[in-house]
Amino acid sequence: MYQNIVIPAEGDKIHVNDNFSLNVPDNPIIPFIEGDGIGIDITPVMRKVVDSAIAKAYGGTRKISWMEIYAGEKSTRLYGEHVWLPEETLQAAREYVVSIKGPLTTPVGGGIRSINVALRQQLDLYICLRPVHYFKGVPSPVKNPEKTEMVIFRENSEDIYAGIEWEAESESAKKIINFLIKDMNVANIRFPQTSGIGIKPVSREGTERFIRKAIQYAIDNKRRSVTLVHKGNIMKFTEGAFKNWGYGLAKKEFGAELLDGGPWMKLPADKGGVIIKDVIADAFLQQILLRPEEYDVVATLNLNGDYISDALAAQVGGIGIAPGANLSDSVAVFEATHGTAPKYAGKDQVNPGSIILSAEMMLRHMGWTEAANLIIKAMEDTIQDKIVTYDFARQMIGTQKVSCSAFGDALIEHMV
Ligand SMILES: NC(=O)C1=CN([C@@H]2O[C@H](COP(=O)(O)OP(=O)(O)OC[C@H]3O[C@@H](n4cnc5c(N)ncnc54)[C@H](OP(=O)(O)O)[C@@H]3O)[C@@H](O)[C@H]2O)C=CC1
Ligand SMILES: O=C(O)CCC(=O)C(=O)O
Numbered sequence: 001m002y003q004n005i006v007i008p009a010e011g012d013k014i015h016v017n018d019n020f021s022l023n024v025p026d027n028p029i030i031p032f033i034e035g036d037g038i039g040i041d042i043t044p045v046m047r048k049v050v051d052s053a054i055a056k057a058y059g060g061t062r063k064i065s066w067m068e069i070y071a072g073e074k075s076t077r078l079y080g081e082h083v084w085l086p087e088e089t090l091q092a093a094r095e096y097v098v099s100i101k102g103p104l105t106t107p108v109g110g111g112i113r114s115i116n117v118a119l120r121q122q123l124d125l126y127i128c129l130r131p132v133h134y135f136k137g138v139p140s141p142v143k144n145p146e147k148t149e150m151v152i153f154r155e156n157s158e159d160i161y162a163g164i165e166w167e168a169e170s171e172s173a174k175k176i177i178n179f180l181i182k183d184m185n186v187a188n189i190r191f192p193q194t195s196g197i198g199i200k201p202v203s204r205e206g207t208e209r210f211i212r213k214a215i216q217y218a219i220d221n222k223r224r225s226v227t228l229v230h231k232g233n234i235m236k237f238t239e240g241a242f243k244n245w246g247y248g249l250a251k252k253e254f255g256a257e258l259l260d261g262g263p264w265m266k267l268p269a270d271k272g273g274v275i276i277k278d279v280i281a282d283a284f285l286q287q288i289l290l291r292p293e294e295y296d297v298v299a300t301l302n303l304n305g306d307y308i309s310d311a312l313a314a315q316v317g318g319i320g321i322a323p324g325a326n327l328s329d330s331v332a333v334f335e336a337t338h339g340t341a342p343k344y345a346g347k348d349q350v351n352p353g354s355i356i357l358s359a360e361m362m363l364r365h366m367g368w369t370e371a372a373n374l375i376i377k378a379m380e381d382t383i384q385d386k387i388v389t390y391d392f393a394r395q396m397i398g399t400q401k402v403s404c405s406a407f408g409d410a411l412i413e414h415m416v
């Protein structure tokens with residue numbers, strides 16, 4: 001029994017089989033978190049579009065029973081002012097296996113830590129999968145946006161996101177700094193009296209389980225390459241180790257061999273001959289602008305992945321149209337790349353494209369491919385008809401600028 005979550009009268013749970021495949025009933029219960037800020041605008045539009053696509057694709061034989069679960073500001077109103085991520089929300093996301101969420105606010109500096117990050121860590125959703133695809137007609141700051149066709153694998157459970165940090169001049173920071181100087185012979189903390197300290201854990205286990213999924217994805221989806229993006233020249237035992245463990249795993253588990261003497265590698269022909277390569281993060285950020293066609297699947301650490309997600313989203317039209325999924329071996333929580341965009345909250349103005357495309361990924365994950373295809377086709381056709389929200393309209397000529405909800409309605413009208 002839940003305290004505030006109301007289980008729909010109709011519908012069944014999705015089940016995970018022993019081999020981690022899903023058993024999806026025709027009427028699954030899907031939990032959703034509305035989200036803070038523009039969550040109130042985009043989440044209802046997403047549900048309406050998804051319901052229409054399913055009705056259209058399956059003529060009433062399949063349907064989602066939506067079940068609201070709570071996190072962020074809405075949760076504090078229901079469960080108490082300090083309850084940002086109730087235990088029953090985590091329990092429902094685990095039990096019902098597949099869910100979707102709107103964005104959640106994280107204050108900068110003090111205050112609560114990120115609810116988004118907490119959700120990923122508590123459910124061990126160690127993969128953040130963010131496809132970057134160009135829809136024809138979308139305004140872009142680059143000359144050939146169609147050349148940017150990548151899938152970002154962002155490690156979601158480690159790195160500086162572990163939240164192990166101490167405020168400058170606190171007793172804890174002093175203790176750590178003393179330990180580093182006295183016991184670890186650290187001599188190069190430039191201003192020890194006033195330094196805050198953060199710790200960046202990156203493990204072999206965490207890296208290997210993550211890179212294994214990225215390589216398998218490349219094989220299954222017939223992709224050309226997996227690029228390990230890191231800053232290993234500076235952070236040798238975290239980001240450098242990530243690269244080394246990645247190459248090591250490609251060799252050990254996938255039979256990769258050195259290409260032209262290395263360090264790049266190639267998988268055997270029966271594994272698609274996928275190239276495994278690496279690039280230092282700063283060089284990567286300039287090369288994605290200059291030669292994006294050289295990159296395909298990109299596997300990187302948590303913080304790099306955060307920056308890269310927004311940068312690549314901008315190249316294909318911005319974070320109004322950037323979807324994503326957080327995945328463990330069994331549980332999946334889908335969510336947009338963008339945040340709560342508070343200045344637009346409740347104005348029915350923003351682009352619901354990111355969360356709708358996240359739902360499209362969710363439908364594909366459930367095996368409801370026909371409904372997912374309808375959403376993609378509707379997105380392509382609506383944008384080509386120049387029916388767009390403000391973010392695209394301000395960069396295009398001759399558009400019909402529509403509201404968030406009207407864009408959703410236009411998608412539904414384009415589902416043919
Ligand atoms: N997964 C999550 O839940 C995430 C949560 N956050 C949180 O969100 C809050 C706000 O973060 P902030 O840094 O402002 O980043 P946001 O992504 O919320 O917004 C930044 C800008 O991106 C544009 N944008 C965002 N969403 C859309 C959309 N759907 N359609 C069109 N344009 C959009 C807007 O640009 P313009 O002003 O040019 O119109 C907006 O001002 C913070 O608390 C942050 O921690 C941030 C990222 C992810
Ligand atoms: O949790 C947050 O506030 C930010 C998360 C974020 O930027 C992301 O997931 O890309």
Ligand SMILES: [Mg+2]
Pocket residue numbers: 306307309310337
């Ligand atoms: Mg981000």
